[in-house]
Amino acid sequence: MLSRLHPLPKLVVCLAWVTASILVFDARFQAATILIAAAALIALERKSPLVVAALMIPFALFGFGFLTTSVLFRQESDFALRMAGETPFGTAAFSAGIVLFLRAVACGMVSVLFALTTDPGGFIKALMANWRLSPRIGYALFIALHLVPDLAAQAQQIRLARSMRSGRPPRRIPGPVETASLAVPLLAYAIRRASRAAIALEVRGLDGRTRTITAAPRLGRGDAWFVAVAICLLGALIATLR
Amino acid sequence: MPDDLVAWHDLSVRYPYQERDAVGPVTLSLRRGERLLLLGPSGAGKSTLLATVNGLVPGAIPAAVGGKAELAGRDATSRPPAEWSDTVAWLHQDAEQTLCGMSVADEIAFALENRRLPEAEILRRVNDAMQRIGIPVAWRDRRTATLSGGERQLVAQAAALAQDAPLFIADEPTAHLAPEAAARLRTLLLEARGDRGVLIVDHRLDGLIRDIDRVAVLDADGRLFAEGEPRRLFRTHGADLAARGIWRPAASELDEELCRARIALDLPPLSVEEALRALDALGGMCREAAVAGVQSFVAGRCPAPSPLLDRESLVRLTDAACAPLFGPVVLRNVTLDVRDGDSVAILGRNGAGKSTLGATLAGLLRLRGGRREGPPGGMAFQNPESQLMAGSVREEIAEALGRTVAKQERLQTADRLLADWGLAGLELRHPFELSQGQKRRLALLALVAADRWPLIVLDEPTAGLDAAGVEALSRRLQALTQGGRALAIVTHDMDFALRTCSRAVVVGDGGILADRPMIEVARDGALLGQAGLEEPAAMPALRWLEKHAPC
Numbered sequence: 001m002l003s004r005l006h007p008l009p010k011l012v013v014c015l016a017w018v019t020a021s022i023l024v025f026d027a028r029f030q031a032a033t034i035l036i037a038a039a040a041l042i043a044l045e046r047k048s049p050l051v052v053a054a055l056m057i058p059f060a061l062f063g064f065g066f067l068t069t070s071v072l073f074r075q076e077s078d079f080a081l082r083m084a085g086e087t088p089f090g091t092a093a094f095s096a097g098i099v100l101f102l103r104a105v106a107c108g109m110v111s112v113l114f115a116l117t118t119d120p121g122g123f124i125k126a127l128m129a130n131w132r133l134s135p136r137i138g139y140a141l142f143i144a145l146h147l148v149p150d151l152a153a154q155a156q157q158i159r160l161a162r163s164m165r166s167g168r169p170p171r172r173i174p175g176p177v178e179t180a181s182l183a184v185p186l187l188a189y190a191i192r193r194a195s196r197a198a199i200a201l202e203v204r205g206l207d208g209r210t211r212t213i214t215a216a217p218r219l220g221r222g223d224a225w226f227v228a229v230a231i232c233l234l235g236a237l238i239a240t241l242r
Numbered sequence: 243m244p245d246d247l248v249a250w251h252d253l254s255v256r257y258p259y260q261e262r263d264a265v266g267p268v269t270l271s272l273r274r275g276e277r278l279l280l281l282g283p284s285g286a287g288k289s290t291l292l293a294t295v296n297g298l299v300p301g302a303i304p305a306a307v308g309g310k311a312e313l314a315g316r317d318a319t320s321r322p323p324a325e326w327s328d329t330v331a332w333l334h335q336d337a338e339q340t341l342c343g344m345s346v347a348d349e350i351a352f353a354l355e356n357r358r359l360p361e362a363e364i365l366r367r368v369n370d371a372m373q374r375i376g377i378p379v380a381w382r383d384r385r386t387a388t389l390s391g392g393e394r395q396l397v398a399q400a401a402a403l404a405q406d407a408p409l410f411i412a413d414e415p416t417a418h419l420a421p422e423a424a425a426r427l428r429t430l431l432l433e434a435r436g437d438r439g440v441l442i443v444d445h446r447l448d449g450l451i452r453d454i455d456r457v458a459v460l461d462a463d464g465r466l467f468a469e470g471e472p473r474r475l476f477r478t479h480g481a482d483l484a485a486r487g488i489w490r491p492a493a494s495e496l497d498e499e500l501c502r503a504r505i506a507l508d509l510p511p512l513s514v515e516e517a518l519r520a521l522d523a524l525g526g527m528c529r530e531a532a533v534a535g536v537q538s539f540v541a542g543r544c545p546a547p548s549p550l551l552d553r554e555s556l557v558r559l560t561d562a563a564c565a566p567l568f569g570p571v572v573l574r575n576v577t578l579d580v581r582d583g584d585s586v587a588i589l590g591r592n593g594a595g596k597s598t599l600g601a602t603l604a605g606l607l608r609l610r611g612g613r614r615e616g617p618p619g620g621m622a623f624q625n626p627e628s629q630l631m632a633g634s635v636r637e638e639i640a641e642a643l644g645r646t647v648a649k650q651e652r653l654q655t656a657d658r659l660l661a662d663w664g665l666a667g668l669e670l671r672h673p674f675e676l677s678q679g680q681k682r683r684l685a686l687l688a689l690v691a692a693d694r695w696p697l698i699v700l701d702e703p704t705a706g707l708d709a710a711g712v713e714a715l716s717r718r719l720q721a722l723t724q725g726g727r728a729l730a731i732v733t734h735d736m737d738f739a740l741r742t743c744s745r746a747v748v749v750g751d752g753g754i755l756a757d758r759p760m761i762e763v764a765r766d767g768a769l770l771g772q773a774g775l776e777e778p779a780a781m782p783a784l785r786w787l788e789k790h791a792p793c
Contacts, residue, residue: 121344125348139342142342142343145343145387154628156568157623157628158628158629159567160567160601160623160628161621161628161629164604164618164629165692172568185631196338197342198302199298199302200334200340200342202302203296203298203323203332204327204332204340204352204353204356205327205328205356205357206352206356207322207324210358213355214365214368215347
């Protein structure tokens with residue numbers, strides 16, 4: 001359902017929730033944000049709860065750094081401690097750490113919600129059609145999207161060639177030395193591909209002038225409802241916690 | 243002239259820091275409604291010449307340009323290359339050079355959007371192009387990054403056709419296509435239209451040449467060496483083209499053999515079938531004389547099968563499930579035996595799993611099921627750059643020789659091998675600076691020099707090579723098999739497979755469709771049809787011989 005929405009109102013809503021997560025220093029607000037984002041992914045987008053939980057892991061690891069910093073270096077966290085002074089989580093330092101931890105996860109989950117429910121092509125088209133993103137930048141982003149899987153395929157072929165010379169099958173995940181040694185040939189490949197792509201875009205007529213944009217996402221009544229509901233929910237949540 | 247769509251007047255191009263011109267001076271033109279084939283050996287500057295048509299050289303690719311290129315009566319440099327997209331549609335050898343990473347429909351619409359056509363017109367053209375190329379409607383919203391190489395090529399073709407530009411430029415458009423897909427492209431590309439000119443560079447001439455109005459040939463120095471209507475040009479210059487390592491149709495070779503047998507057909511043929519029909523119309527005496535010529539033609543393209551010796555199995559796959567690195571299984575229940583001295587062609591459609599089978603035979607990919615027995619093999623990848631790792635050509639070979647020998651001795655051996663393989667003078671160059679043909683040769687030499695791999699797998703070794711390069715490669719591969727090495731060759735080039743391989747494995751429908759002597763596969767029309775392959779050009783001549791000279 002969220003996938004069918006126009007990317008730009010969705011982006012505005014997500015940015016509003018991320019901004020609120022940063023400004024509202026209350027663990028209950030952050031927790032509610034995480035729950036709402038996860039529930040939307042599970043209920044509206046039919047994502048597996050396990051996948052949603054797994055997606056939280058990198059943000060949780062990132063947030064864990066705030067938690068430990070806050071607990072171990074409480075003198076440097078004076079502002080956060082004063083903000084968290086009235087929260088119900090044990091010591092003030094721990095409370096502040098929890099809020100910072102949940103804030104990282106909340107911002108991450110809102111970003112995940114946007115990324116998982118938005119077609120990158122539709123998003124870039126919407127930016128070009130509605131927010132006057134330069135086509136040169138828009139199509140550079142398209143090329144970059146295309147380049148990622150091709151770089152991975154190229155890296156695999158280089159690894160196969162090297163494993164042939166060494167007589168050992170390639171490891172599933174390359175080690176740090178192997179990764180570093182892939183950097184130069186992959187960079188050379190990326191530069192060559194990017195040059196060719198730039199020429200191809202020019203040959204097909206891309207210049208800085210205005211152009212027709214077909215099948216750009218269009219605003220609908222559903223987008224208005226989504227914005228209204230999401231902003232009301234955000235307002236209600238902030239009001240309830242005051 | 244007003245009818246000239248493209249005109250080059252004494253045009254020459256020299257890239258920065260180069261001592262000689264990449265092409266030219268060339269004076270040549272393409273008229274409206276004409277289909278012009280541009281031929282020449284590797285490095286003759288064909289692609290450079292094409293790039294001057296819309297001012298890409300020097301507009302986007304810096305170079306010193308002498309003379310003048312005109313498009314639709316205007317100086318090609320009078321507009322930026324992007325603005326010429328209303329006049330020129332390009333189809334590159336590699337779809338990666340064309341596609342931008344959007345959905346299929348967006349890719350096809352891209353150039354039309356840039357021309358600011360109305361949305362309804364764009365949608366109509368997109369639908370029409372998809373239908374003509376045979377792209378399923380279900381692909382419309384698929385990202386091109388999720389398509390196979392052959393499927394991406396189809397999208398690139400549809401994108402170029404949708405432009406419906408007065409000039410269509412195709413630079414080796416069939417190099418990576420299976421024969422069936424290549425034939426479909428040729429039909430669409432070369433349909434006769436009075437309002438469209440076609441400028442094409444290609445190496446696979448059989449099937450293409452019948453729809454070509456005029457041929458222009460560049461020599462190794464990038465100068466125009468011959469030009470004219472195909473029949474007469476190949477009759478007059480056929481032997482010279484072969485001597486210069488330039489591709490020519492199989493019919494031209496047959497015509498030359500017939501002339502040598504003192505049979506000069508009234509109309510120089512453009513296809514082997516056409517030549518044979520003309521021979522059938524001759525009297526009995528002449529036909530008998532023609533047999534020697536046809537025999538000589540067939541012998542050059544279809545060597546006599548080597549006697550089946552009881553050789554030992556080198557690599558054996560038993561009930562193997564083959565998958566690309568970290569990808570899903572694409573071939574199941576593969577049971578295959580490669581023996582010492584075997585040369586096996588691996589044939590099939592784009593995306594059928596040929597490269598995966600080749601890498602599995604070499605032991606580079608782990609099986610998902612079944613068993614592989616035998617020593618590891620070496621593989622020459624489709625993109626030779628993947629396996630070139632040293633800082634210079636000489637070091638590449640010296641490294642491959644192994645470190646058991648003193649460095650000075652290794653360097654001397656490397657220089658000797660490089661000279662043997664026609665790479666002398668390039669010893670100090672970085673491998674990436676070489677031409678595509680030279681890179682392929684270097685990658686193969688590195689495998690052979692290592693002397694570690696009794697089985698060598700080659701993935702599309704002829705792509706981008708000129709006739710001389712393919713001829714030399716074929717000779718080297720035959721020498722390797724005679725030395726006892728086993729070869730597995732993944733290829734779309736049926737003529738090369740017939741000339742080089744004694745056996746063929748046909749891949750399709752998620753498994754092995756056939757594992758038989760190459761000549762039997764080439765004769766099996768039903769199998770070729772099922773696997774999307776075309777019969778080699780020599781087969782009609784072989785059948786003709788069996789009818790007229792059964793002994």
